[in-house]
Amino acid sequence: MNIDLTETTSAQINAALVGARRATGTPAVGMVLTLVIVTDEGNHYDALKAASQASKEHPSRILVVIKRPGRSPRERAQARLDAEVRVGNETDTGETVLLRLHGELAGHAASVVLPLLLPDAPVVVWWPEDAPENPAEDLLGRLAARRITDAASCEDPVDALRQRATAYAPGDTDLAWTRITPWRSVLASALDQGHPPIESAVVEGEEYNPSTELLALWLADRLHVPVERTGSPGPGLTAVRLVTTDGVICLDRPNGALAELAVPGQPERHVALKRRTTAELIAEELRRLDPDEAYAHAVAYGVERLAPAGAVKADVAEAEAKAKAEAKAARADDGKDDAGKAPAKKAAAKKQPAKQGGAKSPSAGTS
Known part of the structure; x- marks a missing residue:
């Protein structure tokens, strides 16, 4: 079920969620967390697709915050909230709300998101692109138990890692760390x-x-x-x-x-x-909500x-050459041992008298 709301409020979005749950029979208690995705119009599709697939393992309410501050002074002065509520077959498990914040409202995303969080459930915030320099001090980041960034999306990933180390707070993590x-x-x-x-x-x-x-x-x-x-x-x-x-x-x-x-x-x-x-x-990052101490030590190094x-x-190169030389020497030693044992075996075979009756050798008749 999809519900489009134009020039709406957080209270109206909550009412739409309740109505959609009643219509589809989806219980809110089946969701274990709230995942907030902070992105832009150009990247929200891929991020939402990944979050929807992860929600099959971790049923959650997904809030996609799309900031559209506008370019002209007139657009920036007009504050408006548009929303799209998705509940049911399209999301399989959980609920999805796309929040488009226009004008000045783009700078107050936390005020819009706060009334939509699931009660008594942990909050995870994910920035697929353009993460803040200090995620823990961001207004949305303060609401979260875990904050996920991705240094690979930055123009200078190494400089981004330095920034992550400087601003690290318990609960921070990065998808570059998850990949390894x-x-x-x-x-x-x-x-x-x-x-x-x-x-x-x-x-x-x-x-x-x-x-x-x-x-x-x-x-x-x-x-x-x-x-x-x-x-x-x-x-x-x-x-x-x-x-x-x-x-x-x-x-x-x-x-x-x-x-x-x-x-x-x-x-x-x-x-x-x-x-x-x-x-x-x-999905891996949503399995744990405690601080990742290994990541903290690594990024701080x-x-x-x-x-x-x-x-x-x-x-x-020196170690590999040494290992190859030792392996070659070991093979040569094995060859010498075999060569030294062969004549002795042959001489011993000559000393043994031939048996009567023409007995077959051990290898006779094998394929």
Whole structure:
């Protein structure tokens, strides 16, 4: 059910929601949170689509705040609220309200949103584009238990990470951090099995990719070793190499879908590391409403503390060359042992007298 309201108020929107629930039989108690999306007219469709898909896992009331302050002085002076209420089959679970704030009202979004929040339910605010410099001090951000931004949408993602570190408050998170959750899980599980001392690391990914920066910051913070961040053609993150005293632990994903994990002394294995959609990222963030301390430590480490370009690359090349040389030497030793044992076996076979009756050899009759 879709209800269009022009030049309306928050009270009228609430009344429309109640009427729509009664008409469709959708109970409000089935929703677990309120998700507020702050965006513009050009980006609201993709953001709403991702939030609607995530609401199938987390039934919620979705409030899309679309600010239209206007360009001319006359447009800016005219304050008006238009709304579209969607309840029922189109949203599957929960409710969706599109709020278009015109003129001066665009600067007072919190006053419009506050009466529409679900009672006694947590609030999450998501800025797909153009997040405020300090989300926790934003008027909408103050209403939320979690505040989601995306450094990848900024013109300078690295500078955006610096800003996130400066303005961090418990409850802040970024989708650039959410994107590396599978990488962190695979690397942590590989190291949990026991490993030789790690001396340095290299993280490879696309230029201006904030997820690459965050993964390098996380490794440097947790391992306390020099970590270099290098560029690659992509897509996204492509490889992580940990230099140990026994060789290189390498997690390589050249195609954005399937990765190969190589650990010294173990057989290589493949790991599914496909690039996830925005809906999957939002669904992951809605699973937890407590502060993400790991993100706080990583973003606070500071990109300026990462190893300079080329500082660790030589260590990786040296470790890989050393591992290849040791493997080649081991194969050569195995060949010598086999060659030394072969004549002895042959001589022993000559000493054995032939059996009567023409018995077959052990390999006779096999295919």
